Every structure is written in structure tokens, then in C-alpha cells.
Amino acid sequence: MPHPMLVVEDLEKTFTLHTQGGTVLPVLRQVTLAVAGGECVALHGPSGAGKSSLLRCLYGNYLPQAGRILVAHDGRMVDVVAATPHTILDIRRRTMGHVSQFLRAIPRVPAIDIVAEPLRAVGVAAAPARERAAALLTRLHIPERMWQLAPATFSGGEQQRVNIARGFALDFPILLLDEPTAALDAGNRQVVVDLILEARRRGVAIVGIFHDREVREAAADRAFEMAAYAAAA
């Protein structure tokens, strides 16, 4: 495969619930996966198969018990599993974007600034960052009168679109998408598909969870079957 941007090797994830009698919940077993630039891989499998857990491991949000997650960062492959928090923060700032299922609304911060934040974090000046944010919000049909409002009071679909705009604000080389279209109407679903296809043409490597089959078929070029790796079965 040309230029893998993301390589997962023998990843194991288990939860040990110390507060519940030490119950051990195996979730992922020996997951192995490689994603090249320009590829979009859809994680596929029934609820509980570990799709979200895998995505969270990739982003450094969950701590795997074993295995490696190699990410192309600064011209070399860095292992997220072994990386220091300081390095993971740098990877998140410059290399790997993440669109979570729900927006974690920050009180009092206007929608447009939430979208512009990833650009500001890498040193883009306020004006061009807001310009880019405005363009994305417009594309995702968030009316201009809402840009200066904090999204806490927005509807689920509006919050999700703010979240998507934020995820696409910076051209991350790697993107993780956790059900980005779950609360969207057909028109906005198509915008998200277009954003994904444009990112792929730029050479972005994407891993996503798409419950909507049409979106999955339009945006992804292959499915990754989780069933074979789910340890819970």
C-alpha cells in the first residue's frame, strides 16, 4: 500500500472495572489495520463490536493494553500507545483531527470561535481563522445570526454541524469521524459526504463510523469488519 498514514498493529483493549468487583471487559483483540492517504475506511459491525472504542484508542482517548498505533507525524511514524501526553497533544494539534458524536459545548464561547479554535491553536491569525470558520458554517447551513451564539442551546443537528465544521477547519492529514451524520437531514448529509471526498482528494487518511449506509457507500472506499476482532463475543 502506498504511504500508510495510520497503522494499527495487534491492538488490545480491555476494561477492568475496579469499582465493580474487578470485572474484566475485553473489547478489542489483535486489531490490525493500515490506512493510506486518500483512503476512507468505515468501521463496520454491530453495536458493541468496539467501533467507537477503536476510534477512541486511535485518538489517544482510550489507553490500549497492548499493540501499536503508528501515526505519520512530522515525517516519521509515532506510536500513540507509547507516546507521552505532550506528544499526543501535539499530534492532535497538527496531525489528527477528530469529530466526536456530540459537541462538548463550552459555555459562552460563540459557535464561530469553536470552529476557528483548531486554526488558532496552530497560530493562524484571528481574521483568516474566522473567515475559514464562516465559510464552513455557511456550507453546513448554519445561519449567520447564530455564529455569535454559544451552541449550548442549539439543536442536536446544529451542534453536530458546528462539530463537523470544527473538525474540517484545519486540513488535518488524518481524520477520525464518529457518526458525523447521525442527526443530519439529507442536504447536510451530502455536504458532509462532499467534505469527506474533498479531504480524500487532498490525500487525507480517514477512519470513520457511519451508520447511514448511503453515506458509508458514498464516502468510504472500504469497510473494516470489526466482528473478527471483537473480543467480547
Place this chain on the structure above:
Amino acid sequence: MDAPPPLLQIEGLTRTYGRRIGCKDVSFSLWPGEILGVVGESGSGKSTLLNCLSAKLEPTAGRVLYTDRHGRAIDVWAASEPERRMLMRTDWGIVHQNPRDGLRMGVSAGANIGERLMAVGERHYGGIRREAETWMRRVEMDLDRIDDAPFTFSGGMQQRLQIARNLVSKPRLVFMDEPTGGLDVSVQARLLDLLRGLVTDLGLSAVIVTHDLAVTRLLAHRMIVMRRGEVVEAGLTDQVLDDPQHPYTQLLVSSILHP
């Protein structure tokens, strides 16, 4: 990439009170622009640690290394007392849980802010007054309260004034001890938003001690969890809160409704 050195390096920091342990063998690094949350229940050693870091309480063992504006590494507890005092005036800020510990309650709000500027050599009255006004505005206080003394303010206003007093001299590192403790919920939320905006705009580094995991989630990039004076878990804030490994951290996280 020429990565900058850590702003603060803590190595094996230990403080005992006779045979009792305050904090034991704590090590971590803090980089420029990073916020570190220190959580744990009362008596876990959070405040002892903060006092050792901020040069208020001499550790029994271990080192605190601080990199100053010129890239010079200063061993804080090996430095002379005047050197330490200079650091506290020019490079560091300390926001106390109780505003009474960080403010002069008898002098005006404007003077509380201006005093810090005078301590770093500012002498022009007009300039000091203007800067005080700017900071009153930044922490969302009414300018017509500038000549009032803090004892006439609400707890939330006192805390915002304390923050202004600390940030006006442009510190590089701020230590905060339960900055939202003792405030009611709506006032807390406002203060947190304000802090979040300020640390981002100013590129501040901070160590925030709190027992409130929501405060940590909102403000801190990384966190350490303390219990009985020792660090039981450390990592990225969202990783520690969403996938806690240590039994004690799991207990902390599961004890609240929405971290």
C-alpha cells in the same frame, strides 16, 4: 522541530511533616502553554504539592526546576531567597482559593491591580490606572467599582479581582488553588469561562489544584491524580477521565454525574 524546554520540571518532590507524608516522590514536566490539573480528595497532598512548587513550602527532598525568560534553568529551592522572591514577582502568579489570601482587602480594587505593576517597576500613575481599568474590563468588573475596596465585593467579584491582580504583571506561570471553590454554580461557570479565555489568549501555563473534575475537564490539558500524598495516575485529561486505570481514579470518576 526545535521543541522548547519544559517551563517547569519536578523531580522526586517529597514533603514530610515529621513522620506524616504531605506528598511523596512527585515528578512531572509542564511545557509552555500547558495547563496541568492536580486532583484528589481533601488530604491527598494537593495543596502541599502546590506550596512546594510555588516556593512557599520547602520540600524535604526533590527538585523544582524553572526555565526563565532567558532560557536559564533555575533550581528554585537552591536559589537564594531574593531570587525566589523576584521570580514570584515577575514570572509567577498565585490565585488562592480564598481571595482574602491574595488580595489586600482594605485598599481599592484599582490599587490591588496597580500594586503588582509597581512591584515590577511601573511608576507612571496614568499608565497604571489605565492598565487597571483594562484588567477590570477583562475580568468583567464594573469600572465604577475601581475605587471600592474588595471587602465590599461579592465572592465571585473578589475572585475575578484576584485573577486580574495576578495577570496584570504578565506572569508566565500561574498556580491556582481551587480557584472556583466556595462560589455558587453560576458564578463558578462564569469564572471558568473567563479563565479558559484568558489562559488561551495569553498562552499561560498553569498548575490548577482542584477536587472538581469538571474544572479539570474544561481547563487542563493534562492531569495527575493524587491519593495519600502520592500520584496514582497521570495522563491526558480526557484519557484519564474517560478511561481511568487506577481503582481510585475510577472511584473518583464514577462518583460524579457528568465529569
